[in-house]
Amino acid sequence: MGLHPYCITPAGHAPGDATGLGGMPVVAVTAAGLAAWASEHAEPVPASVDAVRAHDAVIRSAMTPHVTPVPLRFGQWAASPAVLRERLVEHAARWSALLQEFAGAVEMGLRFDPLGPAATPAPGARARAASGRAYMEQLAARVHDRDAVERERTRLLERVEAALGDVALRSVSGASAEDARALWVAHLVRLGRAAEYRRLANRTGQEEAGYRMAVTGPWPPYSFAS
Amino acid sequence: MRGEDDQLSLAELVNRVLDRGAVISGDVVISVAGIDLVYVGLRVLLSSVESMRARGVER
Numbered sequence: 001m002g003l004h005p006y007c008i009t010p011a012g013h014a015p016g017d018a019t020g021l022g023g024m025p026v027v028a029v030t031a032a033g034l035a036a037w038a039s040e041h042a043e044p045v046p047a048s049v050d051a052v053r054a055h056d057a058v059i060r061s062a063m064t065p066h067v068t069p070v071p072l073r074f075g076q077w078a079a080s081p082a083v084l085r086e087r088l089v090e091h092a093a094r095w096s097a098l099l100q101e102f103a104g105a106v107e108m109g110l111r112f113d114p115l116g117p118a119a120t121p122a123p124g125a126r127a128r129a130a131s132g133r134a135y136m137e138q139l140a141a142r143v144h145d146r147d148a149v150e151r152e153r154t155r156l157l158e159r160v161e162a163a164l165g166d167v168a169l170r171s172v173s174g175a176s177a178e179d180a181r182a183l184w185v186a187h188l189v190r191l192g193r194a195a196e197y198r199r200l201a202n203r204t205g206q207e208e209a210g211y212r213m214a215v216t217g218p219w220p221p222y223s224f225a226s
Numbered sequence: 227m228r229g230e231d232d233q234l235s236l237a238e239l240v241n242r243v244l245d246r247g248a249v250i251s252g253d254v255v256i257s258v259a260g261i262d263l264v265y266v267g268l269r270v271l272l273s274s275v276e277s278m279r280a281r282g283v284e285r
Contacts, residue, residue, distance in 0.1 A: 076249065
């Protein structure tokens with residue numbers, strides 16, 4: 001038996017009758033002024049859509065207007081409550097600071113997907129680079145494309161920050177794994193300003209005609225807990 | 227449109243839960259229960275598994 005942990009909260013923030021993966025009851029393991037919400041299982045629970053949803057649901061059940069937990073990544077395992085307590089003591093300073101920062105805040109997300117297909121090299125173009133000159137030309141073209149993508153992503157990110165910087169407490173961003181031209185941005189936003197965030201983000205999306213933009217959230221602050 | 231929005235929300239959820247969030251120890255072990263993970267989540271999952279294998283972490 002062991003424990004699947006979901007999130008970190010201040011000590012005394014009780015799970016009540018919350019249930020987690022497989023319908024198992026969620027308990028709080030406490031140490032160093034913190035609580036780790038977890039459920040007990042015979043072995044680590046495999047990832048699935050249902051398990052991912054259940055994990056997120058427990059974290060959301062811990063959120064109140066004044067408490068926003070530190071979300072834990074799925075797939076962690078503690079052999080016993082004693083191990084969890086050790087981890088709480090080990091990370092107490094960092095998690096206490098995050099809890100203070102997260103209190104009353106949520107994560108909002110943006111995703112910009114470019115419209116239209118990416119430029120692709122002509123079939124066999126790379127294979128035809130039999131000469132050194134042709135090879136260097138192809139390499140230069142790939143570097144140019146990559147630089148152009150990077151410049152555009154920077155421009156878009158600056159546009160987003162100009163529109164939403166006053167509403168966001170913190171931001172992180174990155175390129176999509178599927179398409180380097182796609183941009184994702186996560187913002188930490190006070191709960192009371194989430195609607196304002198969504199309005200400003202939608203207006204920004206309408207002004208970027210080359211992209212399909214989506215606003216998601218509110219989320220627990222996964223992107224700021226790593 | 228609704229189907230696309232639902233799929234996007236699920237992809238965003240899977241990305242966050244499997245690839246972000248705090249880590250309490252050095253190892254994050256994720257096994258796949260089936261093949262019902264959306265493509266984005268599966269890539270994140272496989273990337274996680276492969277990177278763990280490269281570091282010699284086995285369950």
